[in-house]
Amino acid sequence: MSEPTLSLPRTNASPWQKRPFHRQYLMRQANDLFDFFEAASINPKGGFFELDDDGFPLGEDNGLRQIHVTTRMIHCAVIGSLIGRPGSDEIIDHGMRYLWEKHRDAERGGYFWSLDDNGVKDSVKQAYGHAFVLLAGSSAKLVGHPLADKVIADVTEVVERRFWDDKAGAVREEFSADWVEVPGYRGQNSNMHLTEALMAAYEATGNKDYLKKAERIAQRIIRDNAVPLGHRVAEHFDENWGVDKNYKHENEMFRPSGTTPGHWLEWSRLLYQLWVLGQKQHSWMTDAARSLFRASVDLGWDKVHGGFFYTLDWDDKPAIREKLWWPVAEAIGAAAYISAHDNEDYFQAWYRKLWDYAENHVIDHARGGWLSELSEDLTPASNLFVGKPDIYHALQACLIPLYPATGSLTHGIIEQDHTTRGSH
Numbered sequence: 001m002s003e004p005t006l007s008l009p010r011t012n013a014s015p016w017q018k019r020p021f022h023r024q025y026l027m028r029q030a031n032d033l034f035d036f037f038e039a040a041s042i043n044p045k046g047g048f049f050e051l052d053d054d055g056f057p058l059g060e061d062n063g064l065r066q067i068h069v070t071t072r073m074i075h076c077a078v079i080g081s082l083i084g085r086p087g088s089d090e091i092i093d094h095g096m097r098y099l100w101e102k103h104r105d106a107e108r109g110g111y112f113w114s115l116d117d118n119g120v121k122d123s124v125k126q127a128y129g130h131a132f133v134l135l136a137g138s139s140a141k142l143v144g145h146p147l148a149d150k151v152i153a154d155v156t157e158v159v160e161r162r163f164w165d166d167k168a169g170a171v172r173e174e175f176s177a178d179w180v181e182v183p184g185y186r187g188q189n190s191n192m193h194l195t196e197a198l199m200a201a202y203e204a205t206g207n208k209d210y211l212k213k214a215e216r217i218a219q220r221i222i223r224d225n226a227v228p229l230g231h232r233v234a235e236h237f238d239e240n241w242g243v244d245k246n247y248k249h250e251n252e253m254f255r256p257s258g259t260t261p262g263h264w265l266e267w268s269r270l271l272y273q274l275w276v277l278g279q280k281q282h283s284w285m286t287d288a289a290r291s292l293f294r295a296s297v298d299l300g301w302d303k304v305h306g307g308f309f310y311t312l313d314w315d316d317k318p319a320i321r322e323k324l325w326w327p328v329a330e331a332i333g334a335a336a337y338i339s340a341h342d343n344e345d346y347f348q349a350w351y352r353k354l355w356d357y358a359e360n361h362v363i364d365h366a367r368g369g370w371l372s373e374l375s376e377d378l379t380p381a382s383n384l385f386v387g388k389p390d391i392y393h394a395l396q397a398c399l400i401p402l403y404p405a406t407g408s409l410t411h412g413i414i415e416q417d418h419t420t421r422g423s424h
Contacts, residue, residue, distance in 0.1 A: 006353070007345035015348055016355075017336060017401045029363070030398040034085055036368035037391040041073060042091065045117060046098040048073045052387040054367055059386075062116035067103050070095055071132035072392040078139040079395065082413040089143065096140055096147045099133065108178055110158050123177035127163045127190035130155055134197035138204040142410055152201060159194070168241055169216030185247075186237040187255070191217045192263060195270055196408075199277055203411045211277060218274055222267060222288050231288065231295040232316075233264050245314050253384050256320060258313045261300025262327030265308075268292040269334040269400075272341060277407055290342065293334055297350065300327075305378050306357050321376040322383055325362055328354055329370070329397035340405035351401075358397075370394045 016022040040055045041048040047065035049057035057063075074095035080088035103111045110125040111133050137151030162179060163171040170191045174182040198214035201207070225243060226233045235256070236247035249255035271289040275282055299316045300308045307323030308331065335351035361378050362370050372385040396409055403412030 006349045008349050008352075013345070013348075015339060016352060017339070023402060026398045026402055030083075030395055031085075032368060033370075033391050033395050033398065034080055036388070037073075038077075038080070038087060038091060041391075042094060046094075046102060047115070048095065050387060050389060051369070053364070053369075053371075055369065055388070062118060064114055064116050064121060065098070065102075066114045067099075067111055067129040068132050069390055070099055070103060071129075071136035072390050074099065074136040075132075075139045076391045076395050078143055079399065079410060079413070081143045082410060082417075083399070092140055092143065092145055095136070096145055096151070099136060100147050100151060103133075104154070105177065109154075110162065110175070110177075110179070111155070112177070120177075124182075125162075125175045125177065125179070127159075127171040127173050128187075128193060130159055130163060131190060131194035131197045134159065134194070135200050138197065138200035139410055141204040142414065148204075152205065156201070164213070168220060169213075170220045170241070171217075184239060186239060186241055188221050188233060188235050188237070189255075189263065191221055192267060192270065195274070199270075199273060200408055200410070202277065203407055211274075214274055215278060215282070218267075218271060218285065222271065222292075223284055226264075226267070226292065227284075227288055231264065231291040232259050232299075232312075232314075233267060233292070235260060235263070252311075252320065256311045258311045258319045260311050260327075261296040261308050262310070262324070262330055264292040264296040264300070265327060265330040265334045268296070269330065269337045272334075272337050272405070273407060276341075276405070286341070289334075289338060290347075293331075293338060293347070293350075296327075296331070302376065305376060307361070307374060307378060309376075310384070320384070322381060323374040323376070323378065324385065325370040325372050326393040328358055328362060329393035332358065332397040333400040336401035337405045364388075 036055055040051055043049050043063050045063060047070050050069060052058045074092055077088045077091040081092060102115055105112060111129055112120050113122040113124045113126055113129055115121050133151065133155040137148050137155060141148035141152060162175060165172055171194055172181060173185050173187050173190060195214045195217045198210040202210040234243040236244045238244050248257055268289040271285040275285040299312060302309060308327040309318040310320040310322050310324055313319045332351065332354045335347050335354060339347045339351060361374060364371050369388040371380050372388055373381045375381040400409050403409060404415050406412055406415055
């Protein structure tokens with residue numbers, strides 16, 4: 001077990017999140033991300049470009065628009081609007097119109113995975129993509145976008161009718177354009193992001209059915225599976241929700257073999273958030289969240305060079321040894337969120353260590369944005385990712401520590417704004 005006693009010296013024990021300079025640093029980093037991504041990402045033909053390392057549109061592929069890029073940019077622009085970033089509302093509208101008018105299959109229902117300038121590129125309908133549609137719609141409702149209620153109602157109906165498996169308490173994975181299920185697989189990643197989206201939908205609408213679904217998914221993925229596996233989050237399952245430790249897929253980026261410590265970290269924050277929204281009734285969630293964080297550090301952190309290995313095999317050995325930007329971003333968000341509810345030095349000490357690593361190795365100070373991939377020895381690489389895929393993970397890492405840990409980031413921003421206005 002690595003660094004189990006990592007803690008703060010008593011003379012330096014107050015949380016960074018409460019220090020004025022650190023708070024300025026975080027907001028400056030968030031603003032730098034907006035500067036890098038916002039204007040450059042806007043495709044004048046609709047939707048958003050993905051960007052290369054220098055911040056220019058990536059590749060010559062007729063402007064490929066994948067649904068998670070469209071929806072995450074909407075969500076992040078909502079965050080920008082809520083904190084007062086000029087230009088954000090136009091980006092929300094640009095994205096919402098493309099989501100409703102182009103990604104949505106008006107004839108058969110659901111949302112296409114990708115489009116380009118010539119129309120639909122990949123017509124598959126994935127639970128993962130639909131989770132982010134719900135997140136985008138729920139976020140857009142917070143700023144009063146006129147399409148938000150339509151998107152929420154539409155994607156909720158699709159999730160309920162097509163994807164949700166009430167017996168399992170989780171969602172089916174994938175369908176063709178005309179709703180023929182792709183058989184044989186269930187995945188945790190789509191369910192994890194749907195948990196995030198269901199909580200956002202609950203906050204936006206007050207409908208407790210969203211929260212109940214989120215709690216059922218957490219029980220399926222974490223309580224029933226990850227906890228008995230020593231807080232290792234299984235990624236892949238068969239149709240009957242049996243863990244498939246031998247799963248292999250041609251795309252190791254989106255469906256990597258083995259386990260992915262970054263997802264353990266993501267779940268650790270989401271579980272705390274779910275516990276808060278559920279009126280702190282389910283103590284197993286916070287126990288699991290803390291253990292998931294510790295397991296990710298103990299097993300996934302490179303003790304020689306630093307950074308989280310992308311994947312481990314089932315013997316806890318590094319499999320894909322590259323270090324991606326998003327696990328450290330999720331670790332920062334998790335450490336901040338847990339620290340808001342747990343005074344143990346361990347989480348605050350790791351919060352600082354993670355920011356040290358991000359500042360010195362991941363943030364691209366010369367060009368902007370965060371480097372998407374580093375090799376094992378922390379030199380920039382492009383084996384799994386090309387360019388700087390999106391703003392979503394890094395932005396939330398910068399802003400989660402600044403706002404109350406009483407729900408999602410958007411909820412925290414709104415709550416703090418209400419509190420501030422109420423005090424004047």
